[in-house]
Amino acid sequence: MYCVLRIREWIVVGCAALAFAGCQTTSERPVNPSTSLTTTSLPEPMTVAPAAPLTLPPPQRPPPNSSTIVSPSALPTVTAPVPRESPTINGRPWPADWFNAWVPLESWGRFNGLPKPQLLAGGKEPLYQLQSSNGLVLVKIGSQSVNIAGMQLGLGFAPRLIRGFPYIHSLDAQKTLQVMVDSVYRLPQTNRTIVIDAGHGGRDSGALSCIGHDHEKYFTLDWACCLAPLLTARGWNVVMTRTNDTELSLADRVAIADRVKADVFLSLHFNSGVPNRDLTGLETYCLTPTGLPSNLVRDDEDDVRQAHPNNLFDQENVQLASRLHSSLLRSTGAVDRGVRRARFMAVLRYQNRPAVLVEGGYLSNTGEARRIATPEYRQALAEGVARGLD
Numbered sequence: 318m319y320c321v322l323r324i325r326e327w328i329v330v331g332c333a334a335l336a337f338a339g340c341q342t343t344s345e346r347p348v349n350p351s352t353s354l355t356t357t358s359l360p361e362p363m364t365v366a367p368a369a370p371l372t373l374p375p376p377q378r379p380p381p382n383s384s385t386i387v388s389p390s391a392l393p394t395v396t397a398p399v400p401r402e403s404p405t406i407n408g409r410p411w412p413a414d415w416f417n418a419w420v421p422l423e424s425w426g427r428f429n430g431l432p433k434p435q436l437l438a439g440g441k442e443p444l445y446q447l448q449s450s451n452g453l454v455l456v457k458i459g460s461q462s463v464n465i466a467g468m469q470l471g472l473g474f475a476p477r478l479i480r481g482f483p484y485i486h487s488l489d490a491q492k493t494l495q496v497m498v499d500s501v502y503r504l505p506q507t508n509r510t511i512v513i514d515a516g517h518g519g520r521d522s523g524a525l526s527c528i529g530h531d532h533e534k535y536f537t538l539d540w541a542c543c544l545a546p547l548l549t550a551r552g553w554n555v556v557m558t559r560t561n562d563t564e565l566s567l568a569d570r571v572a573i574a575d576r577v578k579a580d581v582f583l584s585l586h587f588n589s590g591v592p593n594r595d596l597t598g599l600e601t602y603c604l605t606p607t608g609l610p611s612n613l614v615r616d617d618e619d620d621v622r623q624a625h626p627n628n629l630f631d632q633e634n635v636q637l638a639s640r641l642h643s644s645l646l647r648s649t650g651a652v653d654r655g656v657r658r659a660r661f662m663a664v665l666r667y668q669n670r671p672a673v674l675v676e677g678g679y680l681s682n683t684g685e686a687r688r689i690a691t692p693e694y695r696q697a698l699a700e701g702v703a704r705g706l707d
């Protein structure tokens with residue numbers, strides 16, 4: 318079992334700060350934008366506020382249909398600066414001054430043809446609402462989380478008020494808000510292969526359930542075994558990283574996905590909040606885009622300049638994570654702890670395909686551990702994933 322560090326909860330709409338720790342030996346720290354990116358001067362309202370220079374490298378896409386299996390440990394971390402990329406959004410170029418900048422929420426909404434943001438709640442940390450065709454977008458000043466279509470999503474930088482107007486960071490706008498209001502990621506319809514990764518195994522037992530002697534590795538394997546036939550029935554070619562109590566390295570799990578040329582990689586885990594036993598709920602993780610701070614950090618490893626192979630799939634990652642998370646919330650009725658970004662998870666960052674890690678509940682909470690111990694809850698988790706992939 319991993320050692321556990323105390324971490325601080327990111328602030329979510331309507332929720333207080335909490336402390337928790339996950340099964341991935343993690344710590345979490347909210348980022349203070351004033352220490353990580355600073356405006357050089359306050360802009361006029363409805364203009365773009367420049368942030369500190371931060372030039373970032375784009376990941377290099379591997380050759381199409383490459384059959385080479387690359388050992389994750391051999392994959393380099395790219396840190397060299399490169400020119401700005403200029404993505405095209407629905408046929409329109411991303412505005413040239415929306416790079417490493419604070420963008421008025423209203424301007425971003427206008428870019429997407431959305432009506433003006435509506436102030437829902439005032440005070441020191443006001444709450445704004447935007448109506449998009451994919452659902453309501455709720456932006457809270459000072460919160461490292463947005464609520465989109467009723468679901469929490471982590472941001473790298475908390476939105477801020479500049480001269481009384483709400484601003485969002487351009488990278489959060491591009492990598493989270495924009496992706497969520499754009500068209501939905503299309504999963505492959507034929508010859509599709511998914512790798513289901515039951516977390517832990519063998520001597521690596523994962524978190525211990527607080528109500529018995531069972532460990533995380535047992536529950537993740539059962540979840541995976543429930544899920545596989547559901548996906549097979551839906552036409553997926555399912556590959557499991559383990560079907561018994563085998564110990565696998567994180568690199569082994571990535572190599573399996575490379576070997577079978579998986580279209581999607583999904584890692585299944587359960588959480589532990591020790592010593593905080595009050596925490597409950599579902600979390601769904603994908604890799605942090607280059608340039609953004611993570612929502613979950615292990616030790617102090619979170620170099621925002623890093624670009625990993627899986628960063629090629631930033632858009633697909635968050636769309637896939639959101640689909641799965643939303644479906645899992647519906648199937649289980651569990652507490653929404655959000656779609657989050659983490660950079661330290663090696664099982665994600667070396668993937669050459671969309672990849673997501675789900676934490677299916679807290680084994681450290683008595684009530685949730687009791688639910689996780691029932692076959693019915695694990696079946697609900699499996700059905701939530703399967704429906705999310707439809």
Ligand SMILES: [Zn+2]
Binds near residue numbers: 341
């Ligand atoms: Zn785990």
